[in-house]
Amino acid sequence: MSASSGEGDMYQEGFEGPPHITYYVITMGQPERKRNIQEQIDRQQATFGDRFPFQIEKIDAVVGKDLDLEALIAEGRLFDGIYANPDQRFNEKMSNRKNEVGCYLSHYKVYETIREKGDRDGYSVIFEDDFVLDPRFLEILDETMVKLQRTGVDFDMLFLGILGDVGEPIIYNVYRTTGISWCAHAYLVNNRHIDKILEQMWFIHNILDVQIFKKGNKGELQVLRLYPTIADQAGFASHIRI
Template sequence: MSVGVSKHEHVLPYFLGLIENLRYPKDRIRVSFYLTKNPPEPEDQAEVLIKKWVQEVTKHYLSVSLELTSSDQNWKETALQWSRRKSCSHAFITTADHFLMENSLRKLIALDKVVVSPLLNAPFGNYSNVHGVLDDDYVYRVEMESIRIYFLYGPYLINLKHKDASYLTFDSDNLRNYNGRQDPIYIFAFSAYSMQIPIFVDNKFFYGYFLDSTYYSHNYHKKLLSYFLSNLVSEFGTISFPHSSYIEPSYPPPSRFGFDKIYLINLKRRPERLRRMELVFKLLGIDYTLFEAVDGKHLAPEELEEIEFMPGYQDPYYKRPMKKGEIGCFLSHYRIWEDVVKNSYSRVIVFEDDVRFMENSTIELNEMVEDLMKMRTEWDFIYLGRKKMSPHGDEFFEPGHRYLSTVGYSYWTLGYALSLNGASKLIHADPLSRLLAIDEFLPIMYDKHPNKEWASYFPSRNLLAYAVYPVVVVPERYTHQPGYVSDTEDSFVFEETFDRGENEKETISSTLHYKDEF
């Protein structure tokens, strides 16, 4: 295995972890690193990390080595010739941009091709290591096959035992009548074509991911890695992507992005969600404060005593009263609003513990704040993630802002920004005396709710609300997806008989319903 490395210090802890996890006998693998740096550049962090790893793992592998190369050297040809000299059965030539799943080498070798490459998907969009070579049906595995191609970006698995493999080269000096580009990947393609050696790419198995460091700036590549890893954690949990046993990853410095506090709402009986969000925030560099949610399944009598339901309120879709989980959800957010006012925080962010952060989310947060300051925009509430319930075309970007939009009737409180003035308005509306679902209350407060009867219970509907586009967060899972769990939805309709005054009692419906996706 030959690995090209450049400015990959942020990637190496994870890339090396994947090498360690490959299901292939380590005592049959030779690992050679080719670190590109131009003399007299001093030792950089990538070099330090590789040297440390080489020292730690040498005893486990057939051999491990590091060679320094300059940018004008053809490291791929050097790697190929090195594999031949070492009498390797296969040469696997890759870079630290290629993240391979544990069975990848076995699967590729089993294909028994002279040259084959795995399809590797970028974490966002349809970009891949066959971008511009094969269409989206292949990238998204609508068509699944080993397909012959004439050009390959890599990685390359080359069967050196096959007699035809001796003609393959990345060096034009080894070819006759070559007048093409001096890029090694074009030279290799020509050498294979000249000798009628087929080059294949395979997508019948999920081989892994591709984070192209040549396509992005170094700083953005670091952020992209964080977004990618945080999404894996959201999807598969905290052990979804191993890092090296010998090299610890680094994390961005924690930030509140110009806000006084970032709240994370978590139910105490959901520690697995907290562990997941702790790692996501660590990967993204988010400085947060844990806020224990009010558990709707265990509402205390004193919590029930402070609420009165809106007369005649029913869920607009399922025609039922509020669920206990919805009551707990509202009270959780209400307690945060009280905390904001109590501590006079000028602006905060609130996240629920079942969110997934989108690509560019932290960049968008920073730039949103920059625009708010530059334009001196007055605001009370900003949706960072939402479900748009109003018709398309009724929302518009705010002049001078890159992301801020006017907002119509919307659902979800999975992530939002809130000002001190906004928190005061929400509390002064006295929502606990006419309680309804928080998804309905907020649009009423910024006067975009279609139900005018409900709105009439809140005469001061002057919340200055906006939304960001594209959204910063989305639900970790939607209701139709495997693994979806909602403590708000999967709860009983509230059923309780309790005092409404000295001589008045009210009984809430005892019917049990479950709420599906809208």
């Protein structure tokens, strides 16, 4: 299938085998979260260690309580309506809103890491540290990426764990997100489009997942999802909405 030239096109050319994927996890380093990260790695390696390399680079989370929201607003980085008539998703407590912004900036920090040292022909998976993987996570992800590349489907982000509407079918177990979706505990980024993602996500107008899916619905980002999903969240207490 020939590649199209438009930025919003869904097709790309060229398939040369299973893609290179790098894994990152955003964490504040709490002991129970560190144990969870290692447990997820160990379970996948026990089953697929001879087939799929699985190492996860830890990224220190941005601490929301340390943020100066006024400075971010003055810089033109943050929606000033965070104070007036607050979006319910930011919660009424300012500390909670700071934590939501910290979460957003943590993900953006990973995007910057991908731009700085990621394989531009590869992909990156971003986890939050409460992620729980399907026993066949690595196998299903590999099969899915091979099928996406063989059919020439292009995208910016592919959500591996998500709640909300299933969306528009693309191929096999992959759908384009439509309607209402949320959660950002596990998703894959197409490194080829990291500059576009950084540009689209630079201004903080909403909490991270809401902003991504709104941009997907508008066509500003090409956002896909898996159904069934292959990553869930553990029942830890939230370190954002507390």
